[in-house]
Amino acid sequence: MALSPADKTRFRTAAALTCVLAATLTLGACAAQPGSGGTTSSDAAIDADACRRNKDAGTITYISGYGYSASAGQLDVFLAQQLGYFTELCLDVEINASGANGQQLVASGQAQFTALGSASDVMLAAANSKNLTAVATYGTTPPFSIFGNEKLKSLKDLEGGSLGYFINLTPIASAMLDSAGVDASKVEKIKMTNYDPTVVVRDQVDAVVGYASNQPEALRAAKQPFSEFLPADLGVKGTYNVMEVNSRFLAEHREVAADFMRASLKALRYCLDESDACIDTLAKLAADNNQGAAFPRDQLARTWAVESEWVRTSAGGNPGVQTEKMWEPEYALVQKYADAKKLPTIADMMDAKLVAGLYDGDTLIWPEAKK
Numbered sequence: 001m002a003l004s005p006a007d008k009t010r011f012r013t014a015a016a017l018t019c020v021l022a023a024t025l026t027l028g029a030c031a032a033q034p035g036s037g038g039t040t041s042s043d044a045a046i047d048a049d050a051c052r053r054n055k056d057a058g059t060i061t062y063i064s065g066y067g068y069s070a071s072a073g074q075l076d077v078f079l080a081q082q083l084g085y086f087t088e089l090c091l092d093v094e095i096n097a098s099g100a101n102g103q104q105l106v107a108s109g110q111a112q113f114t115a116l117g118s119a120s121d122v123m124l125a126a127a128n129s130k131n132l133t134a135v136a137t138y139g140t141t142p143p144f145s146i147f148g149n150e151k152l153k154s155l156k157d158l159e160g161g162s163l164g165y166f167i168n169l170t171p172i173a174s175a176m177l178d179s180a181g182v183d184a185s186k187v188e189k190i191k192m193t194n195y196d197p198t199v200v201v202r203d204q205v206d207a208v209v210g211y212a213s214n215q216p217e218a219l220r221a222a223k224q225p226f227s228e229f230l231p232a233d234l235g236v237k238g239t240y241n242v243m244e245v246n247s248r249f250l251a252e253h254r255e256v257a258a259d260f261m262r263a264s265l266k267a268l269r270y271c272l273d274e275s276d277a278c279i280d281t282l283a284k285l286a287a288d289n290n291q292g293a294a295f296p297r298d299q300l301a302r303t304w305a306v307e308s309e310w311v312r313t314s315a316g317g318n319p320g321v322q323t324e325k326m327w328e329p330e331y332a333l334v335q336k337y338a339d340a341k342k343l344p345t346i347a348d349m350m351d352a353k354l355v356a357g358l359y360d361g362d363t364l365i366w367p368e369a370k371k
Contacts, residue, residue, distance in 0.1 A: 063102035073115030139240030148207025
């Protein structure tokens with residue numbers, strides 16, 4: 001499976017990635033989830049015409065490229081299905097949680113929605129594809145961190161040492177090093193093949209570019225001593241998680257796409273308000289679909305405890321609402337640090353109106369009853 005440039009900037013914990021890769025699941029292996037069956041008009045909360053419109057759009061396939069990770073734009077899709085929100089809006093949603101290349105499948109029209117790690121993922125993919133549109137951004141906290149051996153007091157201490165990375169350095173990580181005044185030529189870059197975060201504790205590498213809600217949290221839970229440097233510590237700004245849709249599907253089925261997001265955002269609100277119940281459901285889904293070892297409940301809870309705060313504190317305000325201004329700092333980083341030729345404008349890569357139009361003030365608009 002070929003990786004797009006955007007896929008190269010995001011990774012998850014060792015267990016999750018190892019399981020997904022080892023399982024060599026086919027595209028449809030995890031597609032069928034409980035509650036993914038068709039809808040009936042008696043289940044619908046919308047009127048008959050809207051129900052027919054949504055049904056006529058056919059099956060909507062969502063690709064979860066990171067399995068059952070407890071991240072915004074992912075767990076809310078699973079929960080929307082489990083809680084019956086898609087059914088209420090007459091949407092036939094199929095979820096593929098096999099770790100497939102979501103951007104590639106959505107861009108080609110084989111799927112309709114997928115979630116990415118940050119706006120820079122979208123930007124890097126957009127340089128090579130014209131059929132992807134971002135419809136939601138879930139936070140303004142860059143999700144990456146550089147974590148290392150406890151002897152590191154600053155990133156400058158990496159000079160003469162080693163920095164591990166997976167696939168490639170992210171623009172955020174490059175900006176962090178630059179902001180800290182690190183002479184990158186004096187840091188040995190090591191492409192990691194082992195996602196075990198204890199490599200920094202065991203002095204195999206001095207530091208690793210990681211995902212802040214996973215690897216460092218695993219070390220913290222194990223009470224392992226380590227150092228961690230966050231983008232905010234160095235004045236580096238970015239974004240957290242983006243939902244993308246096939247551009248042609250969006251153009252042809254805009255109201256359907258809006259209802260998909262409406263259901264997902266209602267589930268996201270549930271997960272923000274009822275974290276324990278949400279994580280219980282997600283952990284059971286992972287176990288029922290043979291990914292329980294990769295996504296144990298304690299790990300999911302740790303991840304969501306961190307990432308839910310990124311949603312709550314987003315400068316975008318209501319969950320999922322995005323603006324061009326939110327992306328501007330990261331856009332500048334991609335231009336400076338990534339090899340992205342012919343980078344489209346921010347306006348060409350996002351639809352800022354779709355999700356914003358789902359809210360009345362701070363309240364997500366949901367049909368009270370059939371009209």
